[in-house]
Amino acid sequence: MLSDNFWRIIRIGLVGLVLAAAVAGLVLGDAWLWVAVEWSPPAYAGLYENGEFDTLTTAALLVAALVKAAFLWLILRAPAPGPLDRREKALRRLLYLAVAYTLVLRYPIALLPDAVDAAFQLALWTAIDVLYLLVIRWRSRVLRATAGAMFAVNLAAIADELLDELDLPELGSGDIVELGFMLGGVATIAITVIGQWRDGRWSRGTQIAGWSSVGSHALVIPLSILLGSISGGYLAILVTMDAVWLVGAVWIAATARELPVEGRPADLPPARRRVPRIAVAAVAVLPIIALVHPEQTPHLTYTGWSMDCYDRPSFGDLKPAERDAAFLCRARSTDGGVPPMFPDSLSDQGVLAYGRALCRAKDRDEQEAILTRAGSTRPAWGADPWDLVYVCPEIVGATHPELLRSTAETEAANTAYIAEENAKCHDPWPRTKGVVQATANYFLFADGDHGYLVHDPGDEAVGEAAERAIDKLYDDRTLIGVAGSAVLVGHVEDVVDLCLTVKALRTAPPRRTAGWDQVNEVPIVSRSGRLTVPEMGEGGEVGAGAPMPNLAIAGKGRYRLRVYVRVDAGEEQHLVVVFPGASRKRLQLKP
Structure with missing residues (x-):
């Protein structure tokens, strides 16, 4: 153990250094004074932004230097002798x-x-x-x-x-x-x-230091109120509290000693x-x-911010403890500028309770009454099952079991559904083999979808061509819009999907119009050497359910596109045949 004389030298040296540094800082400038008293750079935590301190801050630093020197004198006392x-x-x-x-x-x-x-x-x-x-x-x-x-x-x-x-x-x-x-x-x-x-x-002195450390916590609020109301009091608060908190170090050092x-x-x-x-x-x-606080005070046990509220995780991907937070994300969401389902003044527990009440509502009118009691600004909107599933899966799952799936389960179900729908479609010309060909179900939007495109995806102007094709779709009863590298084929019946077969041939096939309701032939051009039909992308709802080949088998140039359409028992079937051809005429082969 170090001798008492050594500790005495250390005490005198360090305390004298603190006091001397404070005096030097007062002479050399505010930055030096801050370092001498606070033992940190003047820019520490962004505290020193302007060129000089005000009078209150300077006075606080000088007083703090004396207080810290006294505390340091007490801290650096030699440990008491005795066995440990x-x-x-x-x-x-x-x-x-x-x-x-x-x-x-x-x-x-x-x-x-x-x-x-x-x-x-x-x-x-x-x-x-x-x-x-x-x-x-x-x-x-x-x-x-x-x-x-x-x-x-x-x-x-x-x-x-x-x-x-x-x-x-x-x-x-x-x-x-x-x-x-x-x-x-x-x-x-x-x-x-x-x-x-x-x-x-x-000793009694150590116990007094301990109780003083307790009291230093009680000084935080009054000191903040007193000095915060004085101009320039922010830095003075920090300096004062830094010195006051040092009493805790005095007590800890005395406890060890x-x-x-x-x-x-x-x-x-x-x-x-x-x-x-x-x-x-x-x-x-x-x-x-x-x-313990009054019941009317909002309890914010669940904030919903433990997960990213911009994502929408599937119910099956969440642990039970995370589902309440997911519902709070939906209930407090303002995406798209729409008002939230519940007001901000409603506690999280209140939101969850009203959410479970919405699950038990018999119809939209009852949901509207519940949301009105909750103070919602949009009670007439009600609540959707894909939001409520997080708080009452047993109720929502009984009528919407698909909402209980995980992302992997949903993808597997979608893949199985697409494969099943594709299997219902068959090649109407099985004996005529194309250079490339494919048969699949083409999924359309339930409402408002014009049809499907045969286009050149490599053409820089294909977007404009597609828009022109839409404008020309209803020019006649053929329901085919033609615009350069894009041809839009409309559907005859009000359907949400149709069976589509595409074939690319090297020469024009026989007409073979028997058994078809409509047969039309139109020109199309490939500027990049590609012609195809859009496929259903990842997470998409529109497109072919299977990979579609490149129908421009002769590379860049002009082609003819023949479209066969028939409707049988409400199901619509299309056959698209593409072959090289320079003609720009539109031909109506049937009817």
Whole structure:
């Protein structure tokens, strides 16, 4: 152990350096004064933006220099002599590490990611709190259990900060939870001081420092109100609170210094045992009371922000604990500029309760009445099953089982459905083999779809050509719009899909109009050497259900496109035959 003379030299040297640096900073300028007193760069956390401090901030820095020098004198006292067991040695070293962090280590650690700082704090104080429970002679199982509970609350607050830095779901949210965590930190100090008093080895001065550390937390609000109302008070608040918070380091250092067991009394008199009971009860009950609030206060247990509300995950992809948050995303969504389903003033629990009530509504009118009671600005819209499935899957799933699927299950079901629909379509010219050909179901929009395109996807002007083809679709009864590299073929009946066969031949085939209702032939040009029919893309609802070949088998140039159409028992079948041809005439072969 270092000698008392060495500690005395260290104390005199460091305290003298702090005071001398403050005087030099006053002479050299505000930046030097800030570094001398706050022990951090003047631009740290963006605090020093203008050229000089106001009078209030300068005065606060000078007073803080004196206060910090006095505290540093108390912190750097030599450890008390005496034997220590293994646990006490570990506790002393960790306490001195905590003091070093408060004084100097927090600034270099702040250069690292915030998650590193939070993880370091959690590991350090977990070890210290465990050793507190083992080293301090609490002399009461109730007191030890209460201390353990308060330590757990304090560690939960640090863990919550770590989860926040890692962008993971937090243990709690809202001002009430934050207040509970803050009171838990104050209670942790208070219960430790009570334990020191009952233990008997720590001096009255150490206990006073501990209670002063508790009081420093109570000064936060009044100091903020007092100095925040004064011009330039922001920096003064930071300087003042930084100096006041150092009293905690004084108490921690004194706790480490007085750990040896020499002179500790064997037991406490009965009078001293009874006094802490009221304090222990108050410390245990106070955080619980603070967490109790009126029923009309919104409870924000679920915020919906644990997942990305811009995504819309399938019900089957979510864990049960995530489904309420998914519904809150829908209920509070304003996508597209539409008002949310529920007002912002309604708590999350209220939104969930009204959501389950909507599930039980018999019709839209009852849903409108529920939304009106909830204060919705759009009650007439009601609620859709794909939103409600997250809060009542057992009700929605009975009538819409497809909404319970995961993304993989939905894709598998869609693939199976498309394959089944494709299997219903057959080649109407099985003996005439094309150079390339394909048969598939072509899926249309249920309402308002003009038909399908045969086009050159490599033509830069194909978009404009498609628009012109749409404009020409209804020029005659053939329902075929022609515009350069795009031909739009309309459907005869009001159908949502049709069977489509495409074939590319090297020469014009025989007409073979028997059995068909309409047969028309039109010109089309390929400028890039490609002609095809759009396929149903990933997640799409329109297009061919199977890969479509390139029908421009002769490369770039002009082609003829013959379209066969027939309707049988409400089902529409199309055959498209493409072959090279320079003619630009439109031919109506049937009727």
